[in-house]
Amino acid sequence: MLALLPARARTAVVATVACAAALAGCSGGGGGSTSSATPSPSKASPSTAGPLITIKDFAFHPAALTVAPGTKVTVINKDAATHTVTATAGKAFDTGEVKSGQTVTFEAPARPGAYPYICTIHPTMHGSLTVR
Ligand SMILES: [Cu+2]
Structure with a gap:
C-alpha cells in the first residue's frame, strides 16, 4: 500500500x-x-473592485449608493454620450469627463454624510452618494 x-x-x-x-x-x-488566474488590478471585475456606478440611458445606476468613508467607487459609462459624476456641493468629488465606454474611479469623501451629485454636462441627471 x-x-x-x-x-x-x-x-x-x-x-x-x-x-x-x-x-x-x-x-x-x-x-x-x-484571465481569472492573472491578477490585473486595472481591469478588476466589479464584484471584487467595490461599489460601482453604471451610467446608462442618461441615468446613474444605482441612483443612490451607500459606501464607507474613502471608498474607491468605480464609474462605468455605458452611454454613447460623455458624462460626469460631480458632487453638487463643496466639490466633494468629481470624476471629470467620463467618455463613452470609459471606466474611472473616484474616492468617496472621508466625512460621513449625504452627497448628491449630478452630471455637469446633463444637469438633469441626479444621483446620491451616502457616506457612513
Ligand atoms: Cu451626462
Missing part, C-alpha cells in the same frame, strides 16, 4: 510539470481560466 504512494505522487508531479511546459494545451477547465 504505502509503497504505491510515492509512485503515484511522482506521476502527479510529472503530469504537472508537463502541463506547465505545454501551457497552451493544458487549459483543462474551459475558457476563462487564464
